[in-house]
Amino acid sequence: MTSVPELQFKSINYTGLGNGPRLIVTGAVHGNETCGTKGILRVMAELDSGALLIRSGSVTFVPIVNPLAYQKQQRSGDRNLNRNLFPNPDPQDFEDRIANWLCPLLGQHDVLLDLHSFNAASEPFVMVGPQNNEGSLQPFGHAAKERALARRLGVRRFVDGWLATYGEGVQRRSRGDAAALETNLRYGVGTTEFMRSTGGYALTLECGQHADPAAPDVAYRAILNALAHLELIDAPRPEPIALDDMDAxxxxxxxxxxxxxxxxxxxxxxxxxxxxxxxxxxxxxxxxxxxxxxxxxxxxxxxxxxxxxxxxxxxxxxxxx
CATH class of the missing domain: 2.40.50.100 (RNA polymerase II/Efflux pump adaptor protein, barrel-sandwich hybrid domain)
Known part of the structure; x- marks a missing residue:
């Protein structure tokens, strides 16, 4: 197990006087994906200065989810945090320690916006969850809310079907081995999948290429749009992207x-x-x-x-x- 006693976990919460949803915004789940961190810090600076005010509900920011990977300026510390994300009573690596802190924190919220970036040059996109269902793989009941928020983050490309498609591949590779099937299906669970398992809903926003100077602006705009759409701040609710403009x-x-x-x-x-x-x-x-x-x-x-x-x-x- 990695010994990193100099590292710590940090979250910052802003709570309004009125009732409303509890949003959590995360950055640097992967340590080399810093656009979310930059967007979060920019919004926090406006909240701290009084330029923004949380009037209803609450928002929790985690600018750096994986401090070890962030310190190393690489994707992972010991392993990919965004796979097999579950609390572990016997942590084997640093990402297990993160999960033991992060998973209960996610469970205290209603909505997750997880900010990432990617390696190859391409346009930003949102990963969304399944339609409402009562199946065993990923039962879900908030598809309308999740997709309504996705259409207001400021990007035009949307992708769904991750866990179901991944799961079909796992079933094929397991060749009837029930233990292998369960283990590998767990490996498909990251931040958004875990959040949905707690009764909330969640989006992964891929803000652009890692080094794209516009990616932090995509993250910043998405956070503000989420705050406005969920009515946590006093701002006009953003209009959804038109159906004809979507690449779904x-x-x-x-x-x-x-x-x-x-x-x-x-x-x-x-x-x-x-x-x-x-x-x-x-x-x-x-x-x-x-x-x-x-x-x-x-x-x-x-x-x-x-x-x-x-x-x-x-x-x-x-x-x-």
Whole structure:
């Protein structure tokens, strides 16, 4: 277990005099994704100066969720915090210690806005949860509220279907091994999935490329829009992005890397369009890997290990709301 006694966890709460929802805003879940931290600190400066005032409900800011990764200026401290996020009575790494502090804190709130950035150049996007359901994987009852907030964060691209698609891949890889299935399904749970499991709702906002100077502004605007939409501050409620302007996608299927020799035939980036039958890669034995349908490729991983997810395919979602 990592020994880092000089590090500590920090959250800051602002509570209004009126009743309202409890929002929590998090940054630097991954230590090299600092746009959320910068956006949070900018909003906090306005609250501290009196330029902004929380009138109803409350907002809690966690500018740096993972201080070890932040200190190292890298994605993780000991492991990816945004996977297998559960309290652990016997913490094995620093991220387990974070989870033991963060998970109860999330459970004290109604809404989570988790701010991230990504590696390849692309436009910001929001990851949203499932439609309302009573299933065993991710039962949920706040889809309308969650998607209403997503449409007011100031971005036009939306992606849903993460946990269900990930879970289908896990079931395939587990080959009937119940213990492996449970373990690997847990690995798909991050901040937003845990928040939904507590009865709240949650959004992951990917604000832009890590080094994009505009990404902190995307984070800042999203926080202000969330505060206004939830009526925590005295400001006009932001208008939702028009349906015709939305780029909404649903993740449909995950494809695995089967052998070390499997490779892509070009450098793919998330959201690149693919045509039905277009070649995406080639298996180690020379078999071409073709797109089963027209859509977009998501999260292609050139460093994937055998029997792990290699890339996802998504379809346009005309029923986002």
């Amino acid at each position: 996608l649903s993740m449909v299927v995950v494809y695995d890397k089967l052998e070390a020799g499997d490779r892509f035939t070009r450098t793919w980036s998330s959201f690149d369009p693919v045509a039905e039958g277009e070649q995406i890669g080639v298996r180690a034995d020379g078999t071409p890997v073709l797109a089963a349908f027209a859509g977009r490729i998501l999260f292609p991983d050139v460093n994937a290990q055998p029997n792990h997810e290699w890339y996802y395919l998504a379809r346009p979602n005309g029923n986002f709301v």
